[in-house]
Amino acid sequence: MDFWPYLLLASLEGAVMAAVLALTALGLSLVFGVMRVVNVAHGEFFMLGAVLAWWFSSVSTQWFGISPALAFTVAFIMSPLVTAAVALVADRLVLKRLNYQPEATIVATIGILYIIQQLALTFYGPDARPVVAPFSYRVQLPWFGYSGYKLFVIAAAVFLLGLVWFLLSRTRAGLLMRATQQDYETAQAFGIPVSRVYAGVFAFGAMLAAMAAVLIVPIQQAHYLMGLDPLLLSFIVVIIGGLGSLRGTLIAALLIGMSDGIISVFFSPTLAKILATTLVAMVLVFRPQGLFGDRPQ
Amino acid sequence: MSRDSKRDNHRDTSLDLNRQPVDVKRRKLLTGLGLTAGAVAGSQLLPVTGRYVQAASSEPIRIGFQAHRTGIGASYGRWYERTTIAAAARINDMGGINGRPVEIIVEDDGTDPKRGAEVIEKFATKHKTDVAYGTLFSHVVIGSAPRAGELKMPYFVVSEGHHVASGMLNRYVLQPGITDVKSQVIAMAPWIGDNLGKKVTMIYPDFAFGHDHRDNFSEAIKAQGGEVIEKIAIPPTETSFFKYFPKIPRETEVVYHVMVGPAVLTFVKEMGEFFGANRPEIFGFIDSLEAVDMNSPGLEALDGTYFWEAMPRYATGDEHDAFYRAHVGVNETGASTTDAKDVSTYSHMFGCWETLNIIKRGMEACNYQGPDDRASLIEAVESFETFEKSDNHPQGDKVFNGKTHQAFGAQHISQLNEGKLEVVHTTSIEDGMYEDEVDYTTQSL
Structure with a gap:
């Protein structure tokens, strides 16, 4: 294949990855930014989103006989909501009782990771199951064919990211989140229900991961071990972008996603991973607060 | 204070x-x-x-089944387990082994070599099984085999890997129930070269099993006057494949693919999306679609392509095949009789059925009484030369090489036509023979 079409393919693949990664990592970054909780179970919320998407779409096609497109819509609405509910319960039952202490919550979320993963294994099983894409349109470019659904994933993710930005910067809920993020004691003094904001943010973070998973699950299959990769990549993105910095997260997701796509196409996927982790190490050594993080006080 | x-x-x-x-x-x-x-x-x-x-008397024969219940081999594990339970039930119905019932003890290895070795250890020390059996994934076999050798635990694998016959393992490891990759590849290369094309691009998983394909097929197609023009190794944990396809050179006449793991459906779907209508010839190992419904959305693009099958997934009307299907609970299209969406790993799991019958025959030949007779069991199996097609061996006749501990059988090439696999060519056992690379019988027991 010639250079330019090759580059186009690489960029398309990178853009799909960046789009999904941005959504997932944004959830992780938001939870850390507002709550100072390093959520190790974030990848499992991603997996839960995918597994529930399979469940909702297959149940709605089998029992109600609706079209794949409609079934996907049902999954896209219901799966993130249920995932958010699970996160809410985890917050109330575990994180709140630990008073959100950073060390304790790391260990607790590792526990939550295993609980969710093993529950998925028990009730969903060890198989990888496909979710039918809402439409199967194949875009024939002069040099190669490309999945129309993948282009839709990029567009949908950009739209959702815009929605999150609007929510955070233009609504009252966003204002409460930002106030809590800046200084939770002062926020509390001003009558902001910090505990409820925490619960809401944790649920919202999980919901973002689940949304990303529902988008990706017609491309990859839902599998109980699928949470590990998004977790690692989200951590890479959040560390490079700066913990808690949403702008940094977006830019880092774009950087990691695109470079992973392009480097894996032109060289090898292993090299892409090597470079990403080297970048993390470099950032940690020379700019520990991340590229866009606030300087430590 | x-x-x-x-x-x-x-x-x-x-x-x-x-x-x-x-x-x-x-x-x-x-x-x-x-x-x-x-x-x-x-x-x-x-x-x-x-x-x-x-309790000592009338104690059951304990067979430790190292199962891929979880991890990337889980769909194989599920069907290996069903086949094993069906085969053991049949053996017990026929009076067991040497008058003793067979008990299958299942331990999950998580499709992980480290856990695999621990499972072997557990069989020897905790469950005190007579033999260990049943592993598929080559990295688990390679990880577990040394421990089986040290513990002097006969280890019957159903893996297809060339690692048994290559001499890499030890005298306690045998593969009498399924042909190895080297033999499969050698048997099919002539047909590929004659019917599909001579310039081949290979796509395979980047671990021992994939390397067996790469090395043996490259050599075999060279003998046919063809060549492998590109080798694309894919990391075993990969979930997205589109980025690999541009590496397929334009002059490729045949794409040869073999993938395993939970992402196989993504792999074949994305390959279909990439090529569309103007694709080269595609020849795949059914591994790429084991446990996957041939009518899954996105597989239309593979219509007309060819697959290797050890045992045809769609019933051929053979009486032994029908007998075996009925016992394991597989319907005529290769899916579970209770759930048509639960598709079997039909080209691999017969190996479990046949291996258990060979363990029975071996134990009866050496009048096996208990763990002290493990060495005689190995010698008894080594002395076998052929397994005839029967209800015990529904896949077909086999030739067993006691020196290399490896069985050889016929292979099939099937074409996918409107969501159904049809056999277009069957090799002879001789097509897959190659020179011995090891003589395990020279190793001490």
């Missing part, structure tokens, strides 16, 4: 407890009682099982 204050704190808490409403206390008490009762019951159970295990 500090100790005193701690004690005071403690007293405070207990006082607090006393002040709590009565119903909470009762609930706690009940839970506590329940737990204690459970613990007592549990501890009573243990000695009972222990006593049973120690």
Whole structure:
């Protein structure tokens, strides 16, 4: 294949990855930014989103006989909501009782990771199951064919990211989140229900991961071990972008996603991973607060 | 001083407890009682099982089944387990082995070599099984085999890997129930070269099993006057494949693919999307679609392509095949009789059925009594030369090489036509023969 079409393919693949990664990592970054909780179970919320998407779409096609497109819509609405509910319960039952202490919550979320993963294994099983894409349109470019659904994933993710930005910067809920993020004691003094904001943010973070998973699950299959990769990549993105910095997260997701796509196409996927982790190490050594993080006080 | 204050704190808490409403206390008490009762019951159970295990006479033959219940091999594991249970039930119905019932002890290895070795250890020390059996994934076999050798535990694998016949393992590892990759590839290369094309691009997983394909097929197609023009190795944990396809050179006449793991459907779907209508010839190992419904959305693009099958997934009308299907619970299209969406790993799992029957035959040949006879069991199996097509060997006739511990059988090439696989060519056993690379019988037992 010639250079330019090759580059186009690489960029398309990178853009799909960046789009999904941005959504997932944004959830992780938001939870850390507002709550100072390093959520190790974030990848499992991603997996839960995918597994529930399979469940909702297959149940709605089998029992109600609706079209794949409609079934996907049902999954896209219901799966993130249920995932958010699970996160809410985890917050109330575990994180709140630990008073959100950073060390304790790391260990607790590792526990939550295993609980969710093993529950998925028990009730969903060890198989990888496909979710039918809402439409199967194949875009024939002069040099190669490309999945129309993948282009839709990029567009949908950009739209959702815009929605999150609007929510955070233009609504009252966003204002409460930002106030809590800046200084939770002062926020509390001003009558902001910090505990409820925490619960809401944790649920919202999980919901973002689940949304990303529902988008990706017609491309990859839902599998109980699928949470590990998004977790690692989200951590890479959040560390490079700066913990808690949403702008940094977006830019880092774009950087990691695109470079992973392009480097894996032109060289090898292993090299892409090597470079990403080297970048993390470099950032940690020379700019520990991340590229866009606030300087430590 | 500090100790005193701690004690005071403690007293405070207990006082607090006393002040709590009565119903909470009762609930706690009940839970506590329940737990204690459970613990007592549990501890009573243990000695009972222990006593049973120690009973010597009419004890069952214990076969430790190392199963991929979880991890990337889970769909294979599920069907290996069903086949194993069906085969063991049939053996027990026929009177067991040497008049003793067969008991299958299943341990999950998580499709992980490290856990695989631990499972072998557990079979030897905890379950005291007579033999270990059943592993598919080559990295688990390679990880477990040394421990089996050290423990002098006969280890019957159903893996297809060339690692047994290559001499990499030891005398305690045998593969009598399924042909290895080298033999499959050698048997099929002439047909590929004659019918599909000579310039081949290979796509394979980047571990031992994939390397077996790469090395043996490259050599075999060279012997046909063809060549492998590109080798694309894919990391075993990869979930997205589109980025690999541009590496397929334009002059490629045949794409040869073999993938395993949970992402196989993504792989074939994305390959279909990439090529569309103007694709080269595609020849795949059915591994790329084991446990996958041929009518899954996105597979239309593979219509007209070819697959290797060890045992045709779609029923051919053969009586032994029908007998085996009925026992394992597989319908005519290769899916479970109870759930048409649960597609089997039909080209691999027959190996479990046949291997268990070979273990039976071996134990009967050496009048196996217990773990002390493990060495004689190995020698007995080594002395076998052929397995005839029958209800015991539904896949077909096999030739067994006692020196290399490897079986050889016929292979099939099937074409996918409108969501159904049809056999277009069957090789002879001789097509897949190659020179011995090891003589395990020279190793001490």
